[in-house]
Amino acid sequence: MRKSILNIVESIAKNEGDRIAIKSTKGQLTYEQLWQQSDSLALWLDNELGGNKKPVMVYGHKNPQMLVCFFACVKTGRAYCPVDISMPKNRIEEIAASIGNEIILATEDSDINNFRVVSREEIENICKTEPLADLRGKWVKGEDIFYIIFTSGSTGNPKGVQISETNLSNFTAWSSDMVREKMNLKEGETVNFLNQAPFSFDLSVMDLYTSLSLGSTSVFLDKKLQQDTGAMFDYMRDNDINCWVSTPSFAEMCLADRSFDSKMLDKLKLFLFCGERLTKETAQKLLDRFPSSKVVNTYGPTESTVAVTAVDITDDIIKNNEILPIGVPKDGTKIMIEDEEIIILGDTVGKGYYKNPEKTDEVFSKMKYTDGKEYAAYRTGDKGYFKDGNYYCTGRMDFQVKLHGYRIELGDIESNLMLCSEVEQAAVLPKYDGEKIRNLVAFVKAPSLEGDFKDVKYLKGRLKEKLPGYMIPKNIKFIQSMPITANGKLDRKKLEAAFL
Amino acid sequence: MENKVVETVLNLLEEICGDDVVRVDMDINLLEEDLIDSLDYTELLVGIEEALGIVMAPSELKREEMDTPNKIIEQVMKRM
Structure with a gap:
């Protein structure tokens, strides 16, 4: 049977609890600490909220406590909604109002008004208490919502994409198998993942949850480090990054420095890209500078859990294509092209937008695939086509x-x-x-x-x-x-x- | 020589920042005014290398040393 992410992390915490789940400039967290602290926080949270089952906003930046908060929420059966410090106060308040939960967990200082903001100090103190019970029966499972990520909406109001536990587990089953295969990992072998994107951007789900599924370490790259290239490179090198996950833009920024190559990061074996178009130039430069690493392009919208296609970018692929392909769908996902539009069907298509049935109905539905079966479907609004065994995405249908x-x-x-x-x-x-x-x-x-x-x-x-x-x-x-x-x-x- | 450097840097900045304010106020803080971001810096350094043959690595430079047109010109002049 498919294991949920909570089951997987629990078993690592119990059997190899000393493994490091997170490294950051603000400290590290082992699997055991993650598990126990989130148990303590979950008990407190469930007690405070009682019958209120609304999702919980988790505000902050690259602090290991963020993950403790995420786990605490889902252990009480409540979805979490990550909000990064880069969001302006106004938008944060809009999201907080839309979520409508009186309690907000904040690992960074905030000036959110009209809500009960639980500060990092309070969270740390709660985490120190002994978890006297476990809330196993309440855990988010199956079709329950695991997280809600807000994205830009055309009318000026952000939309909250709801991803279920099943969606996330289906995604991580695929992504961790992919990393295992591409990096030739032996049974139990762990890797260090680069975590660059803010948690309010679902690219961060790719490295964070894939890393947890593999019992590996996620290395958080905070905003301050990202602004000082020299210090950032030192940090990547000192933490032996093996698997790189970022937007192509971020890699381009690093490539601008000639010292960014396989001599500097000799343990780096795999690049995973998502979030925007990977250009031929960037891919070629990476292959040249990191001759023994693989470069993988992936594609997917937040509405279908991070990514649904992948392809190894090789010198041949770069040579023979005008734009790089996005690859083929994972198991459990089907892709259809209708009037040039990419439509995603399958087991990672999310549960629509939070409290927004109108917008949900515009793009989420059930559709029949050519195999005659009906699947959850999402109209991406992305333009694309299929050629010579691969899908390609050429841009957006709208604005x-x-x-x-x-x-x-x-x-x-x-x-x-x-x-x-x-x-x-x-x-x-x-x-x-x-x-x-x-x-x-x-x-x-x-x-x-x-x-x-x-x-x-x-x-x-x-x-x-x-x-x-x-x-x-x-x-x-x-x-x-x-x-x-x-x-x-x-x-x-x-x-x-x-x-x- | 200095004139050539000044002209090259200002031309690049005007193109990259998309605003001629970089000529009007050469002590304007490009970062604080959101006129330049990390990718723009990359473009600027590549442009300086192409036009003047001077290689400047991002990891060697602190942002505070490169945050106004005048400071950028000064950094380039140091390497001439």
């Missing part, structure tokens, strides 16, 4: 873009710009560098503003109150009037041709 791995609805930024009383019209466009989005440019019609740098700064400041940093357009251009199409819509093509 959603990926920048540095983050999913961004351009409409979300536009709506927030329009909230400024000076702005009459707003349009946000991606600026491309070859096949990749380089940054975002906002065009605004704001006759009452002069349009100098002080105004740019003012509008960016307003946006920052509402949106995470990665959604703030790099540039804001003031224009006299917006080009309009025949049916009265903003003419993005014309705007792009005129200004970008």
Whole structure:
């Protein structure tokens, strides 16, 4: 029978509890500590919340306590909702209100109002208490929601993607088998995973839960380290990273430094990419600098649990393709292409958006596959095709873009710009560098503003109150009037041709 | 020589930052004003290498040493 992630971690904690689950600049955590501390916190949490079964927001950054909080929530039968410190206060409060639970667990200082925020000190103290009982019967299982991750929504309101315990276990069964196979791991052999993405981005699920499934170590790379390339490289080297998980953008940033190669990270054997397009240039550079490592491209939306396809990128694949393939679906997943759109069917398709049946019905459904069977299905809105044994993804059908791995609805930024009383019209466009989005440019019609740098700064400041940093357009251009199409819509093509 | 460095760096910054404010205020803090990010730095360093033949490794440089147009020019001049 398929084992749940909780069963797997419990058995490691009981049999080889001294193994390190997490390393970070803020300390480390063994499997035994993870298991016991989350038991203690779960008991406390369940007692405090009683009949309130709502999900629990876990706010913070790359602190080992984050994982203790995640496990504590699911051990009480409640989903957790990870929120990173990079989110602005306003959006955090929107998510907190949408979740609607009075208690928030926070491993970093926060200024969230109107909720009972349990601080790191309190969490640490609770974790020190002896877990007198275990809540086994209450654990999140089967179709229960394991986590909720909020993504950008086109109307300016974020949507909470709900992933069940079954979804997550199906994903990790596949991802851990893949890592085992690609790295030729012997029975019981463990690896050190790089954990780069913030927990509010589901790319972090790939390394964190795959690592736990393999009884391995997840090495957290916090924000501060990521801003100091020299110190970051030292940290990666000192922690013997074996399996790299990041967005392609992050690897590109590292590649800019010539010292980033197999001499520096001689234990690094596997690169796993997800979250945005992997370009041929980046893949080629990695293969050149790390000649004995494998580079694997994967693809998948948050709505279908991190990733559903994978492919080894080889010199031949790079040579024979214009864009890199995303590979073939995992066991349990089927892919259909309908009017160019990629549709994912199968056992990792999530349970829709939290408290948002309208948006859920637009993209989640049940569909029949060519084998005559019915599966849970998700319309990705991604454009793609199938050729010579592989699937390819060419971009988005709508105005959603990926920048540095983050999913961004351009409409979300536009709506927030329009909230400024000076702005009459707003349009946000991606600026491309070859096949990749380089940054975002906002065009605004704001006759009452002069349009100098002080105004740019003012509008960016307003946006920052509402949106995470990665959604703030790099540039804001003031224009006299917006080009309009025949049916009265903003003419993005014309705007792009005129200004970008 | 200094003129060439100044012109090259300012041209690159204007292109990368997408704003001519980098010429108007050469002490503007590019990081604080969100005019430059990690990938932009990469592009800047590659551009400097192509135009002036000077190799600058990101791991050798602290961000505080490279956060205004003037400081960047100073770092390039040091390596001429």
